[in-house]
Amino acid sequence: MTAYYEDLSPGTGxxxxxxxxxxxQPKLSLNGRWQFKFSTNPAEAPADDDWDELEVPGHWVLQGYDRPRxxxxAFPFPIDPPRTPEANxxxxxxxxxxxxxxxxxDGAVLRFEGVDSCFKVWVNDAEIGTAKGSRLPSEFDVGAHLWPGRNSLAVRVHQWSSGSYLEDQDMWWLPGIFRDVTLLARPVVEDVFVHADYEHLTGAGILRVDVDPSYARILVPELGLELAPEETVTIPSVEPWSAEVPRLYDAQVVAGGETVEVRIGFRTVAMVDGLLTVNGRPLFFRGVNRHEHDPRRGRAISVETMRQDLELMKQHNINAVRTAHYPPHPAFLDLCDELGLWVIDECDIETHGFIYTDWRGNPADDPDWAPMMLDRMRRMVERDKNHPSVVIWSLANESHRGRNFGTLAEWTRERDPxxxxxxxxxxxxxxxxxxxLMYTPLDELERIGTRTEDVTIDEPDLEARRRALPFILAEYAHAMGNGPGGLAEYQHVLERYPRLQGGFVWEWIDHGLLLPGATDYVYGGHFGERVHGANFCIDGLLFPDRTPSPGLLEYKKVIEPVRIxxxxxxxxxxxxxxxxLDHLExxxxxxxxxxxxxxxRLEVPGVEAGAPVEVDLPDLTSDVxxxxxxxxxxxxxxDQSWxxxxxxxxxxxxxxxSRVVEQPDASTEAVEPKVEWGDDRVLLGEGEFDLRSGRLVRLFGVPVEGPRLDLWRAPTDxxxxxxxxxxxxxxxxxxxxDRLEHRVDEVVVEEQQLVVRERVAPDGLGLGVRVSYRWRAVGDGLQLTVDVVPEGEWEGTAITPRCSSWPRIGVRMALPGSFGNVRWFGGGPGEAYADSREAARIGQYECTVDDFQTPYVVPQENGSRIDVRWAELTDADGNGLRVEGAPHFQLTARRWTTEDLERARHRSDPTPAEHIYVNLDLAQHGLGSASCGPPATPQHTLEVAERTFALTFRRTP
Structure with missing residues (x-):
């Protein structure tokens, strides 16, 4: 006999x-401390002694039992559907x-909002039923098994089940009762289905509410309505619901002493002329994909955390969420209704791991699996059908092609057209x-926008249908580590063509786990797993503690709903x-x-949706x-709700x-200092150089190391x-x-300049660069001009591959560790790179070197400030060094070397050194999105080429 956790039934009872x-109706929350016993084999029966305690909702692997994966x-078990491993x-x-x-x-109902992945339940020792479908509700009639006073509830949860083959969703495998458990009194109102349409041409609302039982009454006090189930009424004028103006009307469904609270949003979703419209207007998604995640509690997140997520989305101009890749906690959709976000509600189906069998055995195309898949679709649609925020049902994610999706689509269209x-x-x-598509390159996206993409289907009728469909980027701009780059370029293309109705960045939050007593977040491989996805789960616009990353700030700027x-x-x-725009000033x-x-303050007249307005410039009369x-x-x-x-x-x-600054008469300037030679030192102005290497060793009396050419950065994800x-x-x-060697060829004086010539090249190869450093004294400072000329086999040979770009080009130097304060005039306040710089605005900023870092979960290149005119690094008394660009440079400063950063796997790994290491770059290579998508575009590629740049060093006042 097949075990219930291995059969193809969605559940029993x-x-x-x-x-x-x-x-x-009365209800009783059963959340809290439960007794718990862990076993490695489902055949083992729990003994009556030695029970521990565990928090519900929660995951046992985050409370000291077994391990998260x-x-x-890849499935973390052998692919043999629907069988599970013996160690379950x-x-x-x-x-x-x-x-x-x-x-x-009498008639009481026991409700589970989410249990991963399969469970059996007993009430007062009576077996009640079983269920699969981890992120979906399960209800059981239990009234006949309850009695006054003390009652017992037992739930046996298996991590692996046949349902696990439908739940391979790029995430931590976290078993347990991770959503609410509630005992409900007999529902008189069994079900409610609100149909609230909006007629955009007339402003009328059309309302029908299907209710079980049919004798219920529906009250909408604000509209003065009382109607019967299935009665259709037309309200001459209503305010429609949208993500921008989330207008809701409170209603009650009353029957047999029970009152059910419902919030109604009038809106009509329709496909018109090949576009998705709501209330007669095409939508444009500025969206994110969102897994449920808390660094300590996994998917057992609180309503407060859900609200925090949505408030952060609204604050960063995000207007849409794809619930990747399963239905969220139901309270999340209530909040989407209230705060205003468009939602793609995704079914709890993904069979991605079957790529390793070339899709052999994929449940999506096996009729035997159709009941289980349809059950999941039904439970999502029925649970979430009353949310105006949900405008699209998603059948699944990354499960290839299969006839069962036809079954799901047919049922869904009939149930909810x-x-x-x-x-x-x-x-x-x-x-x-x-x-x-996902992670579509820009050139292909252009072709899709103009409907000139290549033929993708051999069947002419299906191809013609596909070509007429609107396009949405299901996932793009993989937000892993430092990035994503190229958001502005994507937005320009998406906004250019009506067929392109926006997209959803992958993804909302890093899935780092913070174990009890730890300070570093962990990811795949930390627990000794042989099969794991490493840090591929660290790919969010939020850090695990919900601090916005630079990528989120960039996205906010790129998708602004107001363009100035x-x-x-x-x-x-x-x-x-x-x-x-009347909510703005x-x-x-x-x-x-x-x-x-x-x-x-600008006086701005009313600006209707989709319209521009010209505004008079303020009186800018400054003569500074x-x-x-x-x-x-x-x-x-x-104030807004968010x-x-x-x-x-x-x-x-x-x-x-700019107002011109009058320059002093050149004839009154002091004569430039000359180069002075010593036994082992060369002096020029207030700079002291090593005679043999030509390297600067002291500047304005301060010991320094460098500067010297640097082409390497700690690789980003x-x-x-x-x-x-x-x-x-x-x-x-x-x-x-990553292994360049510096050889000094010449240290000479030419026209009162100290000139140092080097060749910089790696072991074992015939390529390299010639670099010259030209130092001259300028007034109270020293100016450095760097000339870089590539030579050798950058185009590649029969053995060595071509290298067309450099990570960076600039100089690196070390300053005393006391120079821990940074002030600069340039782009800020946060980091920026060639293809991730929209959020950087020109101004004066200051912070500490420690705060200059971006604390990515996996350390990598970070912290660059772009378009810097000048920067000062000083000690607590303000003494230090000023660097000026000609005209601009990129600035990075940290207490560890690039090599230290590259070796690190967690935030605490780099150990602060005695020095502060400063990179002064002409440019860095773009970020791109190649961790799962296209690389940096050609215009943001730092090509191998001759380069010249200049910097001037001065003493701080």
Missing amino acids: MRAPRAWLRSS YTNT PTGDHRRWFDLPEDWPR SRALFYERDRSYEFSDFYS TGPNPLTIHNLQTFGP FLWVEEVDGVEVAAG AGERWLTVRAVLAK AAAGHEVAWAQFELP NDNGQGGNNSVAVEWRAAGL
């Missing part, structure tokens, strides 16, 4: 799926609860209302689909050399000499004509890519850029 309802695509971790849970004599036990259907991985798109252009004319563009500030000299910038900011005029008044929504900067031809770091290492 479960009630029919229904909507998640807020009811006035992270895989991206099993957790027995039990608890007691008390029911008063008058508690309505008011929403669109989505599935990306079936390249016929036979059952999807969208054409969709100018300055002549200064134009405000409302990029929203529905809402005007527009502020301006004029700065000279990063210092504010004037500020004010220096580099002038105008910054215009759009901020919230009053941010306080003054929160910045959008901004733009414009360089203004996107540099490493996915290995092979998808890794620019592989190319760089093959060219020896």
Whole structure:
């Protein structure tokens, strides 16, 4: 006889799926401390002694039992569907609860919101039923088994089941009862299905509410409505729901003494002329993919954490969520309704691991698996059908092609024709209302936008249908480590073509786990697993503690719903689909050399959705000499549910004509110092150089090391890519850029300049660069000009591959460790790179060297400030070094070397040294998204080529 956890049944004894309802009926939360016993084999029966305790909701692998496992695509068990491994971790849970004599036990329902991956339940020793479908609700009738006073509940949970073959979703495998457990009194109102359409041409609302039982009454006090189930009414004027203006009407469904609270949003989803529309207007998604994750609790996240996520999304201009790759906790969708986000609700199906069998045995194309798959679709749709935020149902993720998706699509369209259907991985798109891809290169995205992409399906009818579909990027811009790069380029293409209706960045949060007592986040491989996805789960726009990463700040800037252009004319563009800009006020500030000299408020007339308006420039009359910038900011005029008044929504900067600074008469300048030779030193101005190497060793009396040419950086996750031809770091290492040797060829004086010539090259190869350092004294400082000329076999040979780019080009030097404060005039306040610089605005900033770092979970190149005009590194008394660019440079400063950073695997690995290591770069290579996507584009590639740059060093005042 097949064990229940290995059969193809969705479960036994479960009630029919229904909507998640807020009811006035009595209920009892069973969350809290449960007794727990762990076993490695499901055949073992728990003994009555030696039970431990465990928190529910929770995962036992995060509470001291067994271990979590992270895989991206591979199943962490042998592929032999529907069988499970003999070693199948099993957790027995039990608890007691008390029911008063008058508690309505008859007809009571026991509800589990989520149990991973299969479980059996007993109440007072009576077996009640079983269920699979980890991220879906399961309900059981238990009234006949309850009694007054003390009752027992036992739940046996198996980590692996036949259902696990449908749950390979690029995530931690975390077994347990991880969502709420609730005992509900008999529901009088069994189910509610709200149909609330909006007629955009007339402004009318059309409302019908299906209710079981049919004798219920539906009340909508604000609209003065009382109606019967299935009665259709037309309200002449309603305010529609949208993600921009999430207008909800409170309603009650009343029957037999029970009141169910429902929130109604009037909106109509339709496919019109090959586009997804809501309320008559095409949507544009500025979205993210979101796994449920908490660094300590895994997927057992609180409602407060859900709200924090959504508030952060709104604060960073995100308007859409794809619930990758399963339905979220139901409270999350309530919050999406309230705060306003478009939702693609994704079914709890992914069979990605079958790529390792070339899709042999894939459940998606096996009719025997159809009941289990359809059960998952039904439970999602029925649970979430009343949420106006849900505009698209997603059938699954990355499960190849299969006839079972036709079954899911047919049922869903019949049950709920008011929403669109989505599935990306079936390249016929036979059952999807969208054409969709992941990590699409920009040139291909352009072709899709113009409907000139290559033929993808051999069947003419399906090909014609696909080509007529709107396009959504299901995933793009892989936010792993330092990145993603290229967000602005993607946004330009997405906004250019109506067929492209936006996309969803992968993904929202790093899945780092923080174990009890630890300070470093861990990822795949930490627990001794042989099959794991390493740090591929560290790929979010938030760090695990929900601190926004530079990538999220970049995304916020790129997807601003208000675009400010100018300055002549200064134009405000409302990029929203529905809402005007009357919730915003527009502020301006004029700065000279990063210092504010004037500020004010712009008078902006009403700007309707999709419209621009020109605005008069403020009176900019400053006569202060220096580099002038105008910054215009759009901020919230009053508090919103997701941010306080003054929160910045959008901004733009414009360089203004600068006032000329009068230069002193050259005839009065002091004569330039001459080069002086010593026994082992060379002196030039206030610089002291080693005679043999020509290296600067003391500057303004301060010991220094360097500067010398640096072409290497600690590779980012996107540099490493996915290995092979998808890794620019592989190319760089093959060219020896990580092991360059410096040979001094000449130290001479030419025209009162100290000139040092070197050849920089790796062992074992015939390529390298010639570099000359030209030092001259300029007034109170020293100017360095660096000339770099590549030579040798950069184009490759029959044995050595071609190397077409460098990680960086600049100089590195070491300063005293006391120089721990940084002040600069340039891009900031955070890090920026060639293809991730939209969020950097020109100004004066300061912080410590320690705060200069970006604390990526896996250390890598970070912290670069771009377009720096000058920077000062000083000690606590303000003494230190000033560096000026000609005109600009990129600045990086840290307490460890690049090599230390490269070796590190966790945040605490780099050990602060006695020095501060400073990189002064002409440029760095772009970031790209090659950890799972395209590399940096050609315009952001730092090509191997001759380069010259100059820096001037001065003493700080």
